[in-house]
Amino acid sequence: MEDHTQQEQVSLEVHKRIQDSFDRQGLMSHLGARIAHIGPGRVHIVLPSRPEVTQQHGYFHAGATSAIADSAGGYAAHTLFPEGTEVLTVEYKINLLAPAVGDRIEAVGTVLKPGRTLTVCQLEVFGVQNGQRKLVANGQQTLIRVTVER
């Protein structure tokens, strides 16, 4: 397992802003997902294995894999945005490289190209079993920054 303690951290303000937004995503808590790391331009989201997130063979459902990948990328972009802005997914593409099995899956969203309007992220999802990580999905995502209307 990666040691996140030595990774670069975001400010407490950004950390709180992202955790608060995540906590308002009904789907994430319904699936049982949680944020595992928030760094500048990089966010990890973990989803433990349970019957409620599977497809017909008992693997993680591609929809669950994609859901945490999409959120990880969105929040990775969000770490680089000023307060009072939000991020929306424009589109993403994901390849499901191998059956998603493990104690849990971990999605890593990483900003590849930040921008004032559009940001592009890389999405990776790993199956984690007994501390071993295996890449099970890989994708690319386009996001747009929007100003929050109050």
Added chain:
Amino acid sequence: MEDHTQQEQVSLEVHKRIQDSFDRQGLMSHLGARIAHIGPGRVHIVLPSRPEVTQQHGYFHAGATSAIADSAGGYAAHTLFPEGTEVLTVEYKINLLAPAVGDRIEAVGTVLKPGRTLTVCQLEVFGVQNGQRKLVANGQQTLIRVTVER
């Protein structure tokens, strides 16, 4: 709202095979999704609105939208396959065109190009409010047919 009663139907055997597979997808029942139509090369999946499937603004989460779109495409391909075969998603790409709001969303997977090994589907997701349908997501998916090992 579409009248599915006049649409072409699959055989009872195919209908049962797909409904049984769907019922084994823990994620679909956990989200509250259900199959609304099974035709040859076309499957509709409906997801009613509830807090458990939202993102931070109360809209349907892109992960929920994608999950039912992915399943709709997979089962649309599955209707064209012989017994003893399964379908796996190779990859998909989805554009989120508008905020996914409504009483429910409905994903429509349609086979665009069937094949012995690879099948390509179109994915559409509509927000449905008071019987009005609006396209909220559009995508394209590649699937692979695999023989079930027993």
Added chain:
Amino acid sequence: MEDHTQQEQVSLEVHKRIQDSFDRQGLMSHLGARIAHIGPGRVHIVLPSRPEVTQQHGYFHAGATSAIADSAGGYAAHTLFPEGTEVLTVEYKINLLAPAVGDRIEAVGTVLKPGRTLTVCQLEVFGVQNGQRKLVANGQQTLIRVTVER
């Protein structure tokens, strides 16, 4: 073959703007491509078969197929934009459904969702042989509108 004469036409001003822009694309004339139709939200581009646009088996190269698909989508979006604006491709995804063979290939770009900032297009490419059309590629494209700086 489609009869374009009965299709809806754009204004002469829009037609001229798009044809002029197309004529400045060195790649399109180098490949031998030409615009076959300009309608509101829809543009067709034709590429005749010649050795200079093939891959190693003598089929149209995926790069040539994609190039005219990308341009067709871009100009389809452009037909809906006001003067003094330009369009840039943000990203696209394309499935190569069948070997691209024929006397020529024809790309059809169609606006699926217009927008002030982002526009999403559907991309289709047909192989045309003796007047028979066959879908050889299908894709989806995201474009951004930019104001021309003078």
Added chain:
Amino acid sequence: MEDHTQQEQVSLEVHKRIQDSFDRQGLMSHLGARIAHIGPGRVHIVLPSRPEVTQQHGYFHAGATSAIADSAGGYAAHTLFPEGTEVLTVEYKINLLAPAVGDRIEAVGTVLKPGRTLTVCQLEVFGVQNGQRKLVANGQQTLIRVTVER
């Protein structure tokens, strides 16, 4: 500029097989592209700047950028395949991150996940100006291995 001399090389047989296939691609020579490196699971293709590969603003056309990216990924997969097999592009998705300017552009195709049937590659394209490299496009590609019929 990267020093390819210290990178891992493929066998002479694989090198020849790929160079021969590339030389049969009419489009690549028509554009003026050439292979710059062939390593196991990685191929670089370079395209010098010239008016014949531009779009309307004088930048490299997205179609040219995509064409060499697609070929680089295809040949990267090909380096891992046994003799008597060929590779076809199933689909790819590419984000155009920045205007593609420079003396030349260089596409790097890298195998992300090899497979008996399907192989997934990462695609990167750099603009190179006075030896400075800048990422101008990033993509992801699915390929299928086929046996050559003789």
